[in-house]
Amino acid sequence: MDCNPRSLLCILPLLLSCAVPVISVIYPPNEVNLLDSKASQGELGWISYPSHGWEEISGVDEHYTPIRTFQVCNVMEYSQNNWLRTNWIPRQSAQKIYVELKFTLRDCNSIPLVLGTCKETFNLLYLETDDDQGSRFQEHQFSKIDTIAADESFTQTDLGDRILKLNTEVREVGHMTKKGFYLAFQDVGACVALVSVRVYFKKCPYTVRNLASFPDTVPMDSQSLVEVKGSCVNHSKEEEPPRMYCSTEGEWLVPIGKCLCNPGYEERSSTCQMCRAGFYKSTLGNAECSKCPPHSFSHHEGSLHCGCEKNYFRAEGDPASMACTRPPSAPRNVISSINETSVILEWSWPEDAGGRRDVTFTVLCKRCRSSNGGSQRCEPCRSNVRFLPRATGLHNTTVTVGDLLAHTNYTFEIEAQNGVSSLAPKMRQYAAVTITTNQAAPSPVTVIRKEKTSRNSVSLSWQEPERPNGIILDYEIKYYEKEEQETSYTILRARGCNVTLSGLKPNTAYLLQIRARTAAGYGATSPSFQFETSPDSAFSISSESSQVVLIAISSAVAIILLTVLLYVLIGRFCCHSKSKHPDEKRLHFGNGHLRLPGIRTYVDPHTYEDPSQAVHEFAKELDASCIAIDKVVGAGEFGEVCSGRLKLPSKKEICVAIKTLKGGYTDKQRRDFLAEASIMGQFDHPNIIRLEGVVTRSKPVMIVTEYMENGSLDSFLRKHDAQFTGIQLVGMLRGIASGMKYLSDMGYVHRDLAARNILVNSNLVCKVSDFGLSRVLEDDPEAAYTTRGGKIPIRWTAPEAIAYRKFTSASDAWSYGIVLWEVMSYGERPYWEMSNQDVIKAVDEGYRLPPPMDCPATLYQLMLDCWQKERNNRPKFEQIVSILDKLIRNPGSLKITANTTSRPANLLLDRSSSEVPSMGTMGDWMDGMRTLPCKEAFSGVSYSSCDTLAKTSTEDLKKVGVSIVGPQKKIVSSLKALDSHTKNGPVPV
Numbered sequence: 001m002d003c004n005p006r007s008l009l010c011i012l013p014l015l016l017s018c019a020v021p022v023i024s025v026i027y028p029p030n031e032v033n034l035l036d037s038k039a040s041q042g043e044l045g046w047i048s049y050p051s052h053g054w055e056e057i058s059g060v061d062e063h064y065t066p067i068r069t070f071q072v073c074n075v076m077e078y079s080q081n082n083w084l085r086t087n088w089i090p091r092q093s094a095q096k097i098y099v100e101l102k103f104t105l106r107d108c109n110s111i112p113l114v115l116g117t118c119k120e121t122f123n124l125l126y127l128e129t130d131d132d133q134g135s136r137f138q139e140h141q142f143s144k145i146d147t148i149a150a151d152e153s154f155t156q157t158d159l160g161d162r163i164l165k166l167n168t169e170v171r172e173v174g175h176m177t178k179k180g181f182y183l184a185f186q187d188v189g190a191c192v193a194l195v196s197v198r199v200y201f202k203k204c205p206y207t208v209r210n211l212a213s214f215p216d217t218v219p220m221d222s223q224s225l226v227e228v229k230g231s232c233v234n235h236s237k238e239e240e241p242p243r244m245y246c247s248t249e250g251e252w253l254v255p256i257g258k259c260l261c262n263p264g265y266e267e268r269s270s271t272c273q274m275c276r277a278g279f280y281k282s283t284l285g286n287a288e289c290s291k292c293p294p295h296s297f298s299h300h301e302g303s304l305h306c307g308c309e310k311n312y313f314r315a316e317g318d319p320a321s322m323a324c325t326r327p328p329s330a331p332r333n334v335i336s337s338i339n340e341t342s343v344i345l346e347w348s349w350p351e352d353a354g355g356r357r358d359v360t361f362t363v364l365c366k367r368c369r370s371s372n373g374g375s376q377r378c379e380p381c382r383s384n385v386r387f388l389p390r391a392t393g394l395h396n397t398t399v400t401v402g403d404l405l406a407h408t409n410y411t412f413e414i415e416a417q418n419g420v421s422s423l424a425p426k427m428r429q430y431a432a433v434t435i436t437t438n439q440a441a442p443s444p445v446t447v448i449r450k451e452k453t454s455r456n457s458v459s460l461s462w463q464e465p466e467r468p469n470g471i472i473l474d475y476e477i478k479y480y481e482k483e484e485q486e487t488s489y490t491i492l493r494a495r496g497c498n499v500t501l502s503g504l505k506p507n508t509a510y511l512l513q514i515r516a517r518t519a520a521g522y523g524a525t526s527p528s529f530q531f532e533t534s535p536d537s538a539f540s541i542s543s544e545s546s547q548v549v550l551i552a553i554s555s556a557v558a559i560i561l562l563t564v565l566l567y568v569l570i571g572r573f574c575c576h577s578k579s580k581h582p583d584e585k586r587l588h589f590g591n592g593h594l595r596l597p598g599i600r601t602y603v604d605p606h607t608y609e610d611p612s613q614a615v616h617e618f619a620k621e622l623d624a625s626c627i628a629i630d631k632v633v634g635a636g637e638f639g640e641v642c643s644g645r646l647k648l649p650s651k652k653e654i655c656v657a658i659k660t661l662k663g664g665y666t667d668k669q670r671r672d673f674l675a676e677a678s679i680m681g682q683f684d685h686p687n688i689i690r691l692e693g694v695v696t697r698s699k700p701v702m703i704v705t706e707y708m709e710n711g712s713l714d715s716f717l718r719k720h721d722a723q724f725t726g727i728q729l730v731g732m733l734r735g736i737a738s739g740m741k742y743l744s745d746m747g748y749v750h751r752d753l754a755a756r757n758i759l760v761n762s763n764l765v766c767k768v769s770d771f772g773l774s775r776v777l778e779d780d781p782e783a784a785y786t787t788r789g790g791k792i793p794i795r796w797t798a799p800e801a802i803a804y805r806k807f808t809s810a811s812d813a814w815s816y817g818i819v820l821w822e823v824m825s826y827g828e829r830p831y832w833e834m835s836n837q838d839v840i841k842a843v844d845e846g847y848r849l850p851p852p853m854d855c856p857a858t859l860y861q862l863m864l865d866c867w868q869k870e871r872n873n874r875p876k877f878e879q880i881v882s883i884l885d886k887l888i889r890n891p892g893s894l895k896i897t898a899n900t901t902s903r904p905a906n907l908l909l910d911r912s913s914s915e916v917p918s919m920g921t922m923g924d925w926m927d928g929m930r931t932l933p934c935k936e937a938f939s940g941v942s943y944s945s946c947d948t949l950a951k952t953s954t955e956d957l958k959k960v961g962v963s964i965v966g967p968q969k970k971i972v973s974s975l976k977a978l979d980s981h982t983k984n985g986p987v988p989v
C-alpha cells in the first residue's frame with residue numbers, strides 16, 4: 001500500500017520499504033514476552049472481522065525495523081464494529097499479564113466531512129480459554145479490558161502542519177487462570193493504526209546477592225511478596241540462610257542472610273575464586289586473600305596457609321598472618337658475681353630474638369670436676385640448688401643461684417628461648433659461664449635428738465648441717481638453764497655429732513644451741529632445743545630412813561600448802577587490783593635487779609613453743625588495707641623501713657613507720673623479724689617506740705610502729721651540730737634514761753643501747769628502739785665478733801659483757817654513758833677511729849673517753865659513773881633520771897663545763913679507785929688513747945705545760961699539720977680534758 005501522509009488512509013508516520021539497519025529492541029530483564037508483534041517478520045495471521053475492517057500491512061517502526069501492523073479507518077460510515085483478534089497466547093506461569101500497545105490515531109478534526117461518524121478511541125478486550133479455538137470467534141465471549149484513547153494524536157509543527165504521533169498504552173490483566181487467552185481490538189469508527197502489540201508478564205530474574213543465587217521467580221498477582229530462598233555459590237558456605245522477596249513488579253527486595261567464601265577462596269564478581277599463588281586465606285569469610293607473611297610462601301592456588309621457609313617456624317598458637325620465626329641467638333655478656341656459695345648471673349639480651357617477643361631465659365646448672373686425665377666431667381647440679389626467682393622461664397636478664405657447695409666449680413648454661421625453640425632443637429644456642437664458689441660458713445644444725453637423760457646429765461646427737469660448706473672442724477654446744485635466760489651459760493666443743501652434758505641440775509629445763517665450725521668460721525646457730533633432766537628419784541632412799549623421810553615429806557608438803565594458802569590470801573587482799581599478766585607472779589632475780597611481784601615483767605618470746613603465738617599475744621594483727629605506704633625512709637636487716645599512714649576504723653589517721661620483711665625469707669628470719677614486735681608489744685612507755693601492730697596474715701609481713709620524724713639520734717645530732725641548748729640535750733637524755741628505767745624495771749636488757757638505736761620525733765622526744773634477742777647484735781653493723789664468738793658492739797658495751805657476755809641492766813647503764821657522750825659531742829664516734837682491740841685494752845686499763853667540748857661537768861661525771869668497772873657501782877637508771885631531773889630544775893649547773901672546773905663529789909664514781917690509773921702527762925694520755933699520729937705531730941712543737949696545751953686552739957693544730965676538722969675537735973677536747981685533770985688531781989680520762 002502506498003502511503004501518502006496527507007491521504008486519509010496514510011495514518012502511519014512510516015517510511016515504507018526503506019533498507020535501513022535493524023536495531024533489536026532490548027526489553028527490561030524482568031519482562032517475559034508472551035507475544036511481540038514486532039518480532040514476527042511474516043504475516044501474523046490474526047482474525048479480522050468483518051474482513052473490510054482491520055487490515056494487516058507491512059511497514060517499519062520508529063527504528064526502521066520491519067514490522068507488521070493493522071489499521072482501520074472507516075470514519076465516514078456509521079455503526080462501525082470492526083474486530084481484530086490475536087492468535088491464542090499460552091499463559092505460561094504468568095498470573096498477571098501486561099499489554100503494551102503502540103498505535104497512531106488521527107483526530108477527527110483533521111478529516112473533513114466525518115462529523116458524527118468519526119471516533120477517536122477503540123476497545124481492548126480479552127478471552128481466557130484452555131485451548132486454541134482456531135478461527136471460532138464470538139464477540140460476546142470477550143471481556144473488555146479498557147477503552148483506549150490516544151494521549152496525543154498529533155503534534156503541531158511551526159509551519160502549522162500536524163504530524164502524527166505514536167502513542168504507547170499499557171494495560172494490566174489479572175488474575176489469569178486458564179492456560180491461554182486471546183486479545184481483541186474493537187474499532188467503532190476511528191482511524192487507527194496498531195503499530196505493535198506486545199504481551200508480557202513480569203518476573204524477578206535470576207540473580208546473585210551476597211554470594212547466594214536466586215532463581216527466576218514469577219511474582220503473585222496480588223500485593224503479597226514471594227519469599228525466595230537462595231543457594232550459596234560454589235566454594236562458599238552459608239553464614240546465615242540467604243533469602244529475598246520477589247515483588248509483584250518483578251523486583252527483588254530485602255536481601256537477608258549471606259554466604260561466605262571458603263578458606264582458600266576470595267570473592268570476585270559475585271563468585272568465590274581461589275587465592276592466587278603467594279597469597280593465602282585461612283578463614284571462612286569474604287576478606288581478600290592475604291599476601292604470605294615474611295619468611296613464608298605458597299606455591300599453589302587456593303592456599304589456606306603459607307609454609308615457612310627453611311629454618312623458620314611457626315609455633316602452635318601463632319596466627320597464619322604472623323611471620324615465620326626462628327629460635328633466638330645466645331644471650332650475651334654474661335657476668336657472674338660470686339658471694340660465698342651463691343652467685344648472681346647477669347647477661348644481655350640476645351642479638352637476634354628470632355623475630356619474636358616471647359623470649360625467656362633458662363639457666364642450667366652443672367657441677368664440673370676435672371678427671372684424672374685432665375678432662376672436665378660435668379653433671380647436673382643437685383636439686384637443692386636454689387634459683388631466685390627461678391631457673392626457667394625468666395623474663396629478666398638476671399638470676400641468683402644459691403645453696404651451692406663451697407669451693408666448687410660450676411658451669412651455668414644460659415639459653416634464650418622463644419616460642420619456636422622447641423621446634424628446632426639443633427638451632428638452640430646458649431652462653432656458658434664457669435665459676436668457682438668461695439669459702440662459706442656451714443648452714444645451721446637443724447635436727448637435734450635427745451638420746452638419754454638422767455638426773456644430772458643428758459646425751460644428745462644431731463645431724464650434720466645440710467650444707468657444711470667445707471670440713472666441719474668441730475661443733476660449739478652452748479646451754480643454759482631456761483630460767484636464767486642466758487645470763488650464765490656453758491660452752492662445750494665436740495668433734496663428732498654427739499655429746500653428753502653432765503653436771504646438770506636435776507628436774508631442770510635447759511635450752512641448748514649448736515653451731516658448726518669450718519675453716520670459714522662458725523655457721524649460724526641452731527634453733528634453741530629444750531630438754532629437761534630427770535627428777536630426783538624417791539626410790540633411792542633407803543628403807544631404814546624411809547619413815548623419817550616420809551614424815552619429813554609430809555611436813556614439807558603441809559608447810560608448802562600452808563604457805564601457798566597464806567600467799568593466796570595475802571595476794572587477794574593486796575594485789576587484786578594489779579594486772580593479770582601470767583608472768584606477774586614470778587620472782588625474777590635476773591641481771592642483778594630484784595623485781596617484785598606486781599611489776600609487769602618482760603616475757604621472752606623465744607620461750608613460746610610457737611613464736612607466732614607470742615606475736616599474736618603481744619601485737620595487734622592489722623589489716624593491710626588500713627596501711628598506706630608513702631616512701632622508704634631506711635633499711636633494716638630484714639627489709640625496707642617505710643613511712644606511711646595507718647587508719648583504723650573509727651580512729652584518726654596517724655603517721656607510722658612500716659618495717660617490711662623482704663620476700664624469700666626463711667622461717668627463722670620471719671620468726672626473728674616478728675620477735676622484735678613480740679618484744680616491743682609488751683612495752684608501753686612514752687620513751688619506748690610504740691608498736692601499732694603487725695601484718696602477718698598477708699604479704700609482705702610488716703611491723704607498724706609510731707613514726708619518728710627525725711630518724712635516728714646519731715645522724716640527727718650530726719646534722720644539727722652545736723644547734724641545741726644544754727637543756728634541750730639534757731631533755732633528750734632524760735627521755736632515753738626514763739625509757740631505759742622502764743625497760744630495766746620490766747627485766748629487759750637491751751644489749752645494744754646506742755644513739756643509732758634511739759629515734760627522735762618532731763618534738764625532740766627520744767625513744768628507745770631496736771629490740772630483739774640475739775639478732776639485735778647480729779644486725780648491728782657496729783657489732784663485732786669477740787674472742788668468745790659472740791657479736792658485740794664493742795665501743796658501747798661494758799667490759800664484763802665483752803669478756804664473758806654478762807649482759808645486765810648495769811651493762812645497759814655503761815652503754816647509756818656512751819650515749820651520753822655521743823649526745824654531748826653531737827654524734828661523734830666513740831673512741832674515734834681506734835680499733836676495737838685498742839678500745840677493749842684502753843678501757844680495761846682504766847682509760848675513759850674525755851669530756852666532749854663544752855660538756856657540763858655534771859654530765860661528764862655521770863658518764864664516768866656509768867663507766868665504772870665494778871658494775872654494781874654504776875648508777876641505776878632510776879638514779880640517772882633523778883640526776884637529770886635535778887639538772888633540768890637547776891639549769892645554771894650546766895654552765896660549769898667539765899674542762900674548767902673540778903669534778904663534783906656527789907656522784908657515785910670512786911675516782912680514787914685503785915683500778916683507775918692516773919695520767920700525769922699528755923704523752924701518757926695520748927699513748928692511752930692511741931692518738932699516736934697526733935703525738936708524733938705534737939712532738940714537733942714545744943709545749944711546756946698543760947696550761948699552754950689547754951689553750952691550744954684549732955689554729956695551733958693547723959700549724960702542726962692536723963687540718964681535718966674531726967681530729968682537731970677531738971684533740972682539742974682531749975687536751976682540755978687533760979688540762980682539767982692535771983689541775984684537779986689524778987683523774988683517769
Ligand code: AMP
Binds near residue numbers: 705770
Ligand atoms: P632499724 O631496722 O630499726 O634499724 O631501722 C632502720 C632505719 O629506719 C633507722 O635508722 C631509721 O632511720 C628508720 N626508722 C626505723 N624506725 C623508724 C620510725 N619508727 N620512725 C622513723 N624512722 C624509722
